Amino acid sequence: MSKEWKIGIAVALVLVSLLFLVLALPVNLPGIGYDMQKVVRDQWGIKFRFGLDIKGGVQITLEAVPYENQTLTQDDVNQLKTVLENRINTLGLGEIKLYDDPGDWKRVVVEVPADVLSEKGLDAQGVVDFLGKPAKLEFVAPDGTVVLTGADLKSAYVTTDQSGLPAVGLEFTSAGSEKFYDATSKWVGQAITIKLDGEVISDPTVQEAISGGKASITGNFTSSEAKQLAALLQGGALPTQVKVSALRNVGPSVGSQALQAMEYAGVVAAILIVFYMIFNYGVLGALSTVSLIAFIILDAAIYIGLFKAVLSMSGIGGFILTLGMAIDSNIIFYERFMEELKKGKTPLRSVQDAFMHTFNTIIDSNVSVIVVSLILFYLGAPTLRGFAITLGLGGVLNILLLWLVAEPIISSFVASRAKRTEVQA
Structure with a gap:
């Protein structure tokens, strides 16, 4: 893939992510239609959510x-x-x-x-x-016999009926599928009542024997009611x-004041990092800020938009940790670049060799972080999941942005500078 394509993809991702973040802000912004913000927040679920430790x-x-x-x-x-x-x-x-x-x-x-x-x-x-x-699910035959229960259920999910209205889809276990087929074969033309905690929630008439182990519960459900019913059935009976x-x-264990203090500290730290990179690596250090800004925007947008996660202190901590790793990745790259220059190589060749030698190292370190984050997410307590998501997401973005942003931008800059030097000579 050419450098131009890489940069183009990165720019498109960052612009779309920035738009999502702007629309997800919990305030009505001048010049932006409120309807558009409402669609993004309510329909797409892209919004800022704060955890118990911050907002109670x-x-x-x-x-x-x-x-x-x-x-x-x-x-x-x-x-x-x-x-x-x-x-x-x-x-x-x-x-x-x-x-x-x-x-x-x-x-x-x-x-x-x-x-x-x-x-x-x-x-x-x-x-x-x-x-x-209790979520006690029962399929009751016309003679009062319970032919299936929640124990025969494999999964429950939200779907739509023939009219496009919300419904709950059911998938049975292999044993449950046989029971359902036998019941629908026996009671064709009659109703099999579906009860939840003893209350009738659906009373469909069997049109034909149903194989395949799937059924649906229809009714005058709203989307929210269908989600809750599916969640109850999927979770199982108490x-x-x-x-x-x-x-x-x-009340919040940390509070908004501590959050504001952390935001202030983050801004100050970012400014100091930019000055440090420029002081040590000059123009190349300034270019690295482009990659870091892209990291911040993409990380926040994916965390809020794709994962629809809650911003807790643990999640913010994971974000800050991976931001530090992103800075480390740039420093490793630049230090190797300086070493290649000292060997007498041309600047462009030094960039290419530096990327070739450091990319595998950076992949290895970030893959290790991703593996740890997966373990934390699946085996850790629920309060660690925000930290695990930001940690793993940061590891993926560190690899992606070094390949899509840092390397092509620096290569393009070094190449253009070399051409200007040749022209002047």
Whole structure:
């Protein structure tokens, strides 16, 4: 790929990302249509969300209560926690803390950021209602027999019906698929009632035997209701009943003042870094700021837009860490370039050799960071996921921007400078 194509792709990515960030700002900007901002924020989900540590939220303590004739055990509480985590993850409630209450083994504590609540259109009671639903799914035949339950469900997802209205798609396990085929074969022309926690949510008439292990629940669902129902079914039924032991608002542990102080520190640090790069590497150091600016814009846009993640202190910490790694990558490249020049090579040849020798090293170091971030994301606590995303994303961008921005810009600059020197000579 030519240098011009690389730079063109990088410029296009940065401009699109910058536009998304501007439209995602939580203020109405003059000269930009509010409708466009509203579409980006509400429909595309590109908006700034702050975590519990920055803007506060609610804390809910749920206590496991046994069903009739059930003896409550620690395994039941552990399974309850797993189901609650599944529901939270399926609904996309990012940066939620869920942990055991150290004072009572039967209790689980849930902390939800205020921005997540407002985005999902929920209040504290709405979260309680969502997490506390038993979610006992049953397919009941005309003779009253339960032919399938939630245990036969493999996955649930949002889809649309024949009229384009929101619906919930169901996919059964292999055993569930056989049961569903047998039931629909037996009751053609009659209704199989779908119940959730004993309430009828759909009452479709069987037109023909259905194979393939898939079905759908239709009704007058809104998009939000379909998402919540799919999340409930995907998360599974609660192994115990739950009751609310405590419900209270939680203030930010860090607060907006600390966030402003960190933003100020970040601006000062960025200015010092630019001066350092220019002082040590001259014009090449100034050119490196282009790559760093592109890194900041792309990292923020992808984190907010693609991952729709919440900005918590851990996420911001991961961003700052990878920004430092981006600076290190540029310094490694420039130092190798200076070494190649000292060997008597031409500037253009020095750039090419420096890139060839340092690129693999930079890839190795960043791939290691990406692997660590994946481990943190899948095995770490929910509060570490923001850090894991920014850490891994920064590693990918460090590799990409060195190839797309730093190397072609410096090569073009050195080549043009060499041509001017030849003309003057």
